[in-house]
Every structure is written in C-alpha cells, then in structure tokens.
Amino acid sequence: MDFGTFLVQCLNSVQYGLLLFLVASGLTLIFGIMGVINLAHGSFYMIGAYMAFALAPLFGDQFLLMLVAGVVLAAIFGYLLEWAFFSYLYQRDHLQQVLMTYGLILVFEELRSILVGNDVHGVKVPAWLDGSFALGSVMSYPWYRLFASAACIVLAVALYWVVNRTRLGMMIRAGASNRDMVRGLGIDVKRLYRIVFAAGVALAALAGMIAAPMSSVYPNMGASVLIICFVLVVIGGIGSITGALVASLLVGFVDTFGKVFFADLSGIGIYLLMAIVLIWKPEGLMGRRP
Amino acid sequence: MTIRTARLALTAIAFAALASAAGAQGSAKLKVGLMLPYSGTYTALGVAIENGFKLYVDEHGGKLAGREIEYFKVDDESDPAKATDNVNKLIKRDNVDVIVGTVHSGVAMAMAKAAKESGTVLIVPNAGADAVTGPMCAPNIFRSSFSNWQPAFAMGEVAAKQQGKKKAMTITWKYAAGDESVNGFKEGFEKNGGKVDKQLTLPFPNVEFQALLTEIAAAKPDAVYAFFAGGGAVKFVKDYQAAGLNKTIPLYGPGFLTDGTLDAQGDSAQGMLTTLHYADGLNTARDNAFRVGYAKAFKLQPDVYAVQGYDAAQMLGVGLAATKGDIGKKAEFTAAIEKAKIDSPRGTFTMSKSHNPVQDIYLRKVEGKENKLVSIAIKGLTDPARGCRM
Numbered sequence: 001m002d003f004g005t006f007l008v009q010c011l012n013s014v015q016y017g018l019l020l021f022l023v024a025s026g027l028t029l030i031f032g033i034m035g036v037i038n039l040a041h042g043s044f045y046m047i048g049a050y051m052a053f054a055l056a057p058l059f060g061d062q063f064l065l066m067l068v069a070g071v072v073l074a075a076i077f078g079y080l081l082e083w084a085f086f087s088y089l090y091q092r093d094h095l096q097q098v099l100m101t102y103g104l105i106l107v108f109e110e111l112r113s114i115l116v117g118n119d120v121h122g123v124k125v126p127a128w129l130d131g132s133f134a135l136g137s138v139m140s141y142p143w144y145r146l147f148a149s150a151a152c153i154v155l156a157v158a159l160y161w162v163v164n165r166t167r168l169g170m171m172i173r174a175g176a177s178n179r180d181m182v183r184g185l186g187i188d189v190k191r192l193y194r195i196v197f198a199a200g201v202a203l204a205a206l207a208g209m210i211a212a213p214m215s216s217v218y219p220n221m222g223a224s225v226l227i228i229c230f231v232l233v234v235i236g237g238i239g240s241i242t243g244a245l246v247a248s249l250l251v252g253f254v255d256t257f258g259k260v261f262f263a264d265l266s267g268i269g270i271y272l273l274m275a276i277v278l279i280w281k282p283e284g285l286m287g288r289r290p
Numbered sequence: 291m292t293i294r295t296a297r298l299a300l301t302a303i304a305f306a307a308l309a310s311a312a313g314a315q316g317s318a319k320l321k322v323g324l325m326l327p328y329s330g331t332y333t334a335l336g337v338a339i340e341n342g343f344k345l346y347v348d349e350h351g352g353k354l355a356g357r358e359i360e361y362f363k364v365d366d367e368s369d370p371a372k373a374t375d376n377v378n379k380l381i382k383r384d385n386v387d388v389i390v391g392t393v394h395s396g397v398a399m400a401m402a403k404a405a406k407e408s409g410t411v412l413i414v415p416n417a418g419a420d421a422v423t424g425p426m427c428a429p430n431i432f433r434s435s436f437s438n439w440q441p442a443f444a445m446g447e448v449a450a451k452q453q454g455k456k457k458a459m460t461i462t463w464k465y466a467a468g469d470e471s472v473n474g475f476k477e478g479f480e481k482n483g484g485k486v487d488k489q490l491t492l493p494f495p496n497v498e499f500q501a502l503l504t505e506i507a508a509a510k511p512d513a514v515y516a517f518f519a520g521g522g523a524v525k526f527v528k529d530y531q532a533a534g535l536n537k538t539i540p541l542y543g544p545g546f547l548t549d550g551t552l553d554a555q556g557d558s559a560q561g562m563l564t565t566l567h568y569a570d571g572l573n574t575a576r577d578n579a580f581r582v583g584y585a586k587a588f589k590l591q592p593d594v595y596a597v598q599g600y601d602a603a604q605m606l607g608v609g610l611a612a613t614k615g616d617i618g619k620k621a622e623f624t625a626a627i628e629k630a631k632i633d634s635p636r637g638t639f640t641m642s643k644s645h646n647p648v649q650d651i652y653l654r655k656v657e658g659k660e661n662k663l664v665s666i667a668i669k670g671l672t673d674p675a676r677g678c679r680m
Binding site: 012119121134215218224 | 464507528
C-alpha cells in the first residue's frame, strides 16, 4: 500500500466511524444514560431511511430542510412511543426490555412491508451535493460523503455540548445516576425522560436519512446497524458520549483496515476489538467505574 | 327473461358448478407443494415464481396432463434453519406429489436433501447453488433456473475474448453463492487468456464497500467482476460510480447485479454489461406472448423469476404427459424431462445429465430501466456438474 492509498483509507476510516457515531449516539442516550436495552434502535434507523425515501420527492433539493422536517417527525414519533411503551420499561428487568423491544422490531418490519413493500429503493443525492472531487491520483471522492462527515462532526459537538455543558444535560446525567434524588429536587423526571428518548429516536432517524442516499433503502437494513451500535456503546463505556465517539473512530479504522489486510477475519474484527477493550478495561474506554 | 327465471337459471348453474367440482374431487388432484419465500427480502421473487407457475397451469385450463392441480403453500422465510421442518410439512403432512422451491440456496440445499431421501419430485425454480445439480443431484431433482457457474463463466469468456481484458479483480460477499460466482468468472476468464490477480471478499451481508473500492482504485485492474444481490447490489453499483471507477475500470457481473434494481440504481448502472439466461427485448414470438399473458393476468411486468416459475410448470407438464398423469412412474417421468426440449420464453432449453438447464447465456447492457439484449454470450452452455453421480 503506497502512501496516497493509505491516506485515502484513513479518510474512509474516519468517515465510516463518524457515521457509526451518529447512529450510536441515540443509543448512548437511550441505553447508556437511561438504561433501557432498546433492540428497536436499528428500526429507528430504518424508519429514518424510509422517511428520506418518502420525503425526498416533496423537498427536492431542499435537503437540509428535509432533514429538519424528518428530525421533527421522528422526535414526535419518539415522544409518543415513549408515552405508549417505553415509559413502562425503566423499572423492569432487562429480559422484559429485550422481549418488548424485539417485539417492536417485528411490528416495525411488518408495517414497513405493508406500507412500502419489500423492494430496494434509491434516494437521489441533492443536486448541490452531487458529483465528486479527485483525491490525489487514487480515486474520486463524492461530495456527499464529505457532507455526511461534516454533518456528523457538527452533531457530535452539539451533543457533547448539550450533555456536558447545559442545565438540561446536567439533569439528564443526574437523572440517570439517581432518579429518586432528582425527583426529590422537584424536576419532572417523566417528562425529562420523554424528551431524551425522543432525542435518541430523532438521532437514529437522522442517521438513517443521511445514510439513505449513500446506501439505498431496503428491508432489514436496521439489523446490521443494531449490533454495531451496541458494540460501540460497550467499547466506549456505557453512558459516555465521548467514549462512543472514540469507539466509533476506532471501529472505523479496525473495520476498514481489517477488510484490506485480513479479509477473511474482517467479520470478527470489531468483536475482537471489543474483547480486547473489555479485558483491559471492563467498564469501557471512558466508562466510570460503578 | 324475468327476474324469476334468471334466478332459477343462476341457481341451476351454481348447482351444476358444485356438482362438477364434486366430480373433480373424485379423480384425484395432483398435489403441488409450493415452498417459496412469502415474507422477508425475497418476497417479490417468491410471488413472481408462483405467478409464473400458475400462469402456465391456467393456460392449460388449470390442468396438467388432464389432472387438476391442488396447491399447498409454505413460506420458507429464506431461513435454512427452518428448511427441513418446512419441507417435511409438505412431504409428510400434506403428502404432496411435487415440490417447487425455492429462492435461497441454503434452503434449497436442505430441500434437495429431503427430496433425495423421500424420492419426492423437486423442481428448483431459482436457487443457483452449484451443488443442487452437483454432489446433491438425483433422478427426482430438477432445476428450471441456472447454476451460479453458468452466467459467471460466460461473463469471464466475454470479458477476456470480446472485451480484450487481461487483468481482472473479483469482489463478493464471503458465502457459497458468491464463491461459486467469482470462481465461475475466474474459470471463464483464465481459460481465455486473462488473469484474475486478486479476489476481494467481505462478510455477508456487509455493505461498507469504500475500503475495498480504494484497493481496486489503487490496483488499477482492467476489469472488475462483482457478485451482489438486492440492497447490496444497489449500493455497490452506486458506490462504484461515486468513486469514479466506472470511467476507467468497467464493472461486470451476473444479471443479479442489475435485475429488479435499476430503479434504485438510477444513472449509476447505465451502460453496464451483465450476463444472464434472460434479457429484456428478446423480441421472440414466444417471449412476447408470455409477457403479454403475464401482464394481463397479474397486472405486473414479468421478470426472470416469473420465467423460471413458468418453466417449472412446463417441465412438470412434460413429465406428466409422458406418464398420463401418473407421477408414480418415476423412471418414465424422469426420462421424459431428460429428453424434452422446453419451449421457454428465454429460448428453448434442454436438461443436462445432472438436470440443470442447457441454455443460451445472453450478454445484456443496461439502457434506461432495461437490461437490453446485446448478443448471445455463449450458446447452449452446460454446467460441468462437478461431483454429480447419477
């Protein structure tokens, strides 16, 4: 591998890692901070992708406007979902959480099948992001991929800032570590959780919308993402946004270079990484010791 | 005719219909077990196969060799783990005479095993696993579709001979169908003087291609052969174009790379060459009649899967005609299909010794939303049937 190719592969790694972070960030909120094992997280990603497919013709080249509209819709959907299902789950044991959220996966897949069928669909890249630029002498790089990376960086910074630097973030973190105490301080924990959950769903759906023009939309697309998300949250340390980001970038590199150098093992690369991290630091890279 | 006499007439007709139905019950119906994907990713394929099968039966008044057909349906869910249970439902519970299925190669392998043990006739209307008409072959197992080797080998020959490519790379998921396909290409390509110098794989069903596309860009081969299906096929073709590779390194593949996916692939697939045993614009009387009939009956455009279902029914019809509807006469039934020329919409085909179609493989080019016929890549291609002893 010459140096030019190596640089391109590094760019691929960062880009893939950032996109993974976007998908996993919502799970960091729901699973990491609120403690719900939410297997339906991949379904929210899928719903986002199908939302892009449905909304794209309406918005045309107003791609950013479409993302905003999609996020609002997904947040409302998440808010209702929390009120109808998830609000009953916080005090339950993990097995019940797994069973219910697995049931939701089946429901969402079936609804998708009824509403839009089982065909593969493409989503057009908006005209102002179409095309690519030359990356040295190696290959072209699509503008849209660069845009997706930039969007992920903006969101990562915003999320970090909200959780670690604002009053809302403080309440979320406090509520996660001691619910009763926060309630005792007169904060409406129920509503707080509803908002955080809605944000988690919105983030997953946003990831799906941003990924749709690159990856097309197809049945069961949430399944592959789901497992990686849990791996990321575990590697990064449960409840840590920074940890999730570091883990995502790490997995991006392991996956990309694993595919190049160890093709036959690349399927297990990220799991090996997880095993190594957990042996070395059982609480994850940035997790706090319980 | 007053209302009253009309009602009387209708009643009479209804009774007559009932009576004739009851009469038909007397002469035993032929039980056909359809084990196809009716849920999940391959639903559309399962439906197309069933439609094609029923179209042929309905063209013959709902009968084959004078016997009415009774259908038993099982959803195979494209899950190899449930395959043996599902196929036994048809064999042991419903006691079917024939099984038709399926799309997924892993499931088809389990079905072939069960059919081999029980002796029930099995017609495979899609799954391309080489082994079905290789090591698994049996007198009662037939295939109306293709083997993975066939279109792949043809593409290899076209790439080396017609297109004059010297150095190629292959890329696919690391699973049986992918391995069989890229190895078929390699065989056809190297037999004609080319050299496959690198075979890239990624775990099934991973669709993060960027790392491997960068490797392709760095290695600069003369051509790339890819085997992917469904969502993976769409994404690969789109990513290949986005990386600018399609300008310098032509991308070849079996028809599955661009069949039923052109809507989603949009501009990125334009001009691509693929090989398959069917194409748009064959423009033969046989194919045109089939396409019109199918569109009329189901309000859908037929595809290669519908053709394979249709031909599964044709093959069954040939065997039954020779045995006067008695499928119990196994030797005559098998011999008749082995000798038959099947008048398929894809063009006439015969059965190889291992019961896989000996058929023309077409070279097609993507134009708009169609895989347009360019030429015949290889006439009457026979699968080598490695490992088959019958």
